[in-house]
Amino acid sequence: MKNFRHSKWFCILFAIFLLLLSACIAYAEGAEGGHEAEDWIELGWKTFNFIILIGFLYWLLAEKIKTFFVDRRKEIKETLENAAKQKVDAEKKYREYSEKIDKASSEIDGIIEMIKAQGLAEKQKIIDDAQKVAQKMKEDAQARIEQELQKAASQLRLEAVHLSVKMAEEILKRNITEKDHEAMIKEYMDKVVSKN
Numbered sequence: 001m002k003n004f005r006h007s008k009w010f011c012i013l014f015a016i017f018l019l020l021l022s023a024c025i026a027y028a029e030g031a032e033g034g035h036e037a038e039d040w041i042e043l044g045w046k047t048f049n050f051i052i053l054i055g056f057l058y059w060l061l062a063e064k065i066k067t068f069f070v071d072r073r074k075e076i077k078e079t080l081e082n083a084a085k086q087k088v089d090a091e092k093k094y095r096e097y098s099e100k101i102d103k104a105s106s107e108i109d110g111i112i113e114m115i116k117a118q119g120l121a122e123k124q125k126i127i128d129d130a131q132k133v134a135q136k137m138k139e140d141a142q143a144r145i146e147q148e149l150q151k152a153a154s155q156l157r158l159e160a161v162h163l164s165v166k167m168a169e170e171i172l173k174r175n176i177t178e179k180d181h182e183a184m185i186k187e188y189m190d191k192v193v194s195k196n
Contacts, residue, residue, distance in 0.1 A: 016051065
């Protein structure tokens with residue numbers, strides 16, 4: 001198949017060459033004067049050389065160029081397929097991470113709400129405890145005040161009794177005579193004897 005292609009191209013190039021050569025010869029014969037004919041013949045040889053050069057370059061480089069472009073095409077196709085696959089994978093990961101972020105955000109919101117609720121409950125507990133402590137302190141202070149008042153009242157009564165006894169002693173010392181004293185002793189003794 002490869003030889004058939006090369007021979008096909010060779011035949012086409014050879015036909016073009018013959019066609020150009022015959023055209024150059026026809027122009028050279030129809031031209032008046034030898035100088036123009038030589039120019040046409042020289043153009044024909046240059047054309048022939050050019051066609052040979054093109055044919056040689058084609059024979060030498062065609063397969064390599066074709067292989068280069070085929071390989072390049074495969075490489076581009078593979079790159080595009082890999083890029084498409086990577087895009088699908090990236091979109092999948094994006095969706096996964098997006099879902100994880102959304103889930104984490106909702107969990108964080110739930111935790112924040114829970115912390116707020118616990119904070120409010122703790123605040124209320126602290127307030128209740130503080131009120132209980134304040135009430136107990138108030139009751140304790142009231143009890144102490146009452147105790148201190150009772151103690152002070154008892155001390156005042158004792159003091160009043162002592163003062164009363166002292167004042168009574170002084171009054172009695174000033175107002176009782178020896179006769180009154182003897183009469184009181186006699187009366188006391190009579191009461192004691194009559195009871196026994």
